[in-house]
Amino acid sequence: MTDATAHDPGTAHALATGSMITARDLRKSFGTFEAVKGIDVDVRRGEVFGFLGPNGAGKSSTMRMIAAVSPVTSGELRILGMDPATDGPSIRARLGVCPQEDTLDNELNVVDNLFIYGRYFGIDRATCRERAAELLEFANLTDKAKAKVEDLSGGMKRRLTIARSLINRPELLLLDEPTTGLDPQARHVLWDQLFRLKQAGVTLVVTTHYMDEAEQLCDRLVVMDKGLIAAEGSPRELIAAHSTREVAELRFGVGEHEAIADKVADLGERVEVLPDRLLVYTDDGEHVLAQVHERGLTPVATLVRRSSLEDVFLRLTGRSLVD
Amino acid sequence: MSHTPLSPTGALSVITFRNYTTYKRHWKLFVTGFLEPVFYLLSIGIGVGALIDSFTFNGQQIPYAAFVAPGMLAASAFNGALMDSTFNVFFKLKYEKLYDQMLATPLTTADIARGEIVWGQLRGGVYSAAFLLVMLAMGLVHSWWAVLALPATLLIGFAFSAVCMGLTTYMTSFQDFDKITLAQLPMFLFSATFFPVDAFGDGVLRWVVEATPLYRGVVLCRELTTGAVTSASLVSVGYLVVMGLFGLWLVRRRLDRLLLT
Numbered sequence: 001m002t003d004a005t006a007h008d009p010g011t012a013h014a015l016a017t018g019s020m021i022t023a024r025d026l027r028k029s030f031g032t033f034e035a036v037k038g039i040d041v042d043v044r045r046g047e048v049f050g051f052l053g054p055n056g057a058g059k060s061s062t063m064r065m066i067a068a069v070s071p072v073t074s075g076e077l078r079i080l081g082m083d084p085a086t087d088g089p090s091i092r093a094r095l096g097v098c099p100q101e102d103t104l105d106n107e108l109n110v111v112d113n114l115f116i117y118g119r120y121f122g123i124d125r126a127t128c129r130e131r132a133a134e135l136l137e138f139a140n141l142t143d144k145a146k147a148k149v150e151d152l153s154g155g156m157k158r159r160l161t162i163a164r165s166l167i168n169r170p171e172l173l174l175l176d177e178p179t180t181g182l183d184p185q186a187r188h189v190l191w192d193q194l195f196r197l198k199q200a201g202v203t204l205v206v207t208t209h210y211m212d213e214a215e216q217l218c219d220r221l222v223v224m225d226k227g228l229i230a231a232e233g234s235p236r237e238l239i240a241a242h243s244t245r246e247v248a249e250l251r252f253g254v255g256e257h258e259a260i261a262d263k264v265a266d267l268g269e270r271v272e273v274l275p276d277r278l279l280v281y282t283d284d285g286e287h288v289l290a291q292v293h294e295r296g297l298t299p300v301a302t303l304v305r306r307s308s309l310e311d312v313f314l315r316l317t318g319r320s321l322v323d
Numbered sequence: 324m325s326h327t328p329l330s331p332t333g334a335l336s337v338i339t340f341r342n343y344t345t346y347k348r349h350w351k352l353f354v355t356g357f358l359e360p361v362f363y364l365l366s367i368g369i370g371v372g373a374l375i376d377s378f379t380f381n382g383q384q385i386p387y388a389a390f391v392a393p394g395m396l397a398a399s400a401f402n403g404a405l406m407d408s409t410f411n412v413f414f415k416l417k418y419e420k421l422y423d424q425m426l427a428t429p430l431t432t433a434d435i436a437r438g439e440i441v442w443g444q445l446r447g448g449v450y451s452a453a454f455l456l457v458m459l460a461m462g463l464v465h466s467w468w469a470v471l472a473l474p475a476t477l478l479i480g481f482a483f484s485a486v487c488m489g490l491t492t493y494m495t496s497f498q499d500f501d502k503i504t505l506a507q508l509p510m511f512l513f514s515a516t517f518f519p520v521d522a523f524g525d526g527v528l529r530w531v532v533e534a535t536p537l538y539r540g541v542v543l544c545r546e547l548t549t550g551a552v553t554s555a556s557l558v559s560v561g562y563l564v565v566m567g568l569f570g571l572w573l574v575r576r577r578l579d580r581l582l583l584t
């Protein structure tokens with residue numbers, strides 16, 4: 001990789017600063033609607049960086065700007081040290097992009113999807129053929145090489161899309177909601193593959209609205225809501241900064257939660273009322289449960305768990321991640 | 324690392340290769356497109372031609388079929404170019420999201436515009452080449468100028484492929500293609516394909532017909548296969564070149580607008 005990239009003006013800068021993506025006051029408007037309202041982002045070489053946020057937060061709009069296909073409305077954006085407005089093709093030559101919707105070539109079979117996509121990068125035939133075979137192996141699709149794309153399952157299509165995004169051995173891989181719509185087993189297979197890529201030194205940028213995915217995958221992430229970044233840090237830092245160690249979940253009868261919230265408000269640092277349960281934020285959940293029972297309250301069900309990014313999101317925005 | 328980003332010609336050949344690969348599966352569809360003008364030549368040119376005793380073109384007596392054949396030659400380039408630059412482009416743009424895939428790679432909208440226009444042009448060109456062989460076999464070629472008929476059909480294919488792809492980017496549903504079909508048939512029938520343009524008299528109608536692109540293509544092919552080449556032929560060449568370049572410019576601009584949002 002080094003000899004091909006040495007000529008790029010941006011590489012020296014990116015190597016020097018270790019910054020794969022730099023955004024300053026980055027904005028994106030569609031007509032009068034502003035989808036991204038001024039965000040600052042720094043993605044470092046070798047890390048897995050996440051954008052966590054609900055639908056409509058502006059994650060895909062941001063990813064498309066980073067992928068150098070969506071012009072920046074205002075602000076500054078540098079990818080691998082280059083400006084997407086002027087160096088689009090050079091940037092894209094070194095990116096892998098896995099868009100939110102699978103955009104496979106349905107007129108080509110599985111292996112040709114890899115082979116011809118590689119040719120778009122100017123990779124020679126022999127190398128394309130070699131890599132296509134390797135990537136089929138990586139994606140567990142070797143026995144489907146000659147199958148039609150439309151005959152693949154959702155999980156297989158996703159794996160093929162990810163495999164395809166690796167054909168140019170990208171330094172930076174962009175994954176927009178990589179596991180949305182997949183069953184739990186397929187998600188774990190994918191996570192495992194993404195870990196292997198990280199170990200191979202690829203920088204990954206992932207968007208997700210699943211907090212477990214963000215916690216599992218990301219070294220660092222930003223919580224995004226309504227086009228803005230609400231918080232930034234490692235999953236652990238975010239939880240430490242915006243939530244308590246534990247959460248006691250109390251489920252009462254339908255419609256009782258609002259009234260009972262007042263009676264337990266003093267038991268934790270904070271109480272959240274959800275339609276189907278109360279969340280009491282505390283460093284000792286079992287102690288809270290004991291006190292609830294002492295006060296003669298009888299929840300239908302209880303649970304003590306560690307705080308998650310979901311709680312961070314609730315704290316920062318007052319809303320749940322997945323509605 | 325073994326790759327450098329593609330040059331414009333490299334990009335063109337890769338996109339062409341992609342389209343060729345998809346067509347290997349649909350070769351029957353490909354062949355039917357070629358047959359249509361051949362059938363017209365046989366039924367109208369030969370069949371109806373048998374009823375016509377003498378036919379004078381450009382001051383010389385030629386068989387009626389030799390008059391119709393170059394018209395069908397131009398029409399084969401026209402039909403072939405339209406097949407790929409309308410429905411197929413619409414499908415790739417709106418449903419398959421093929422161009423979005425390509426834009427995730429170093430390819431640019433200019434590469435895509437050139438690649439897809441040239442593909443439509445090539446399809447027309449293949450039909451025309453085959454048709455030209457049919458004409459030769461039937462003794463309907465009367466001049467050495469005819470060696471330029473193939474480049475002429477490629478020019479026709481370029482002009483139509485480019486402009487029709489440009490128009491296709493404005494379409495929002497498959498119903499919109501009725502408009503193209505509506506324009507296609509009269510152009511095919513009245514562009515001096517089956518009868519000389521004198522039949523329109525000297526009025527506005529003739530002027531309109533002479534200003535339409537397929538007419539320019541038909542007369543150009545006819546001038547070449549019958550050997551009636553004059554400096555006026557260059558008008559047709561210029562017309563088609565300008566039309567194609569305009570289409571190329573339009574497609575590129577429209578793809579930017581639609582895809583780079």
Ligand SMILES: Nc1ncnc2c1ncn2[C@@H]1O[C@H](COP(=O)(O)OP(=O)(O)O)[C@@H](O)[C@H]1O
Nearest residue numbers: 030035053054055056057058059060061062584
């Ligand atoms: N091409 C577009 N035209 C108009 N509005 C858009 C376009 N793309 C996205 N939006 C709007 O921008 C907002 C953010 O969308 P998106 O970036 O897709 O969010 P996310 O990926 O976080 O779900 C949404 O309200 C969406 O409707």
Ligand SMILES: [Mg+2]
Nearest residue numbers: 059060061100
């Ligand atoms: Mg999205």
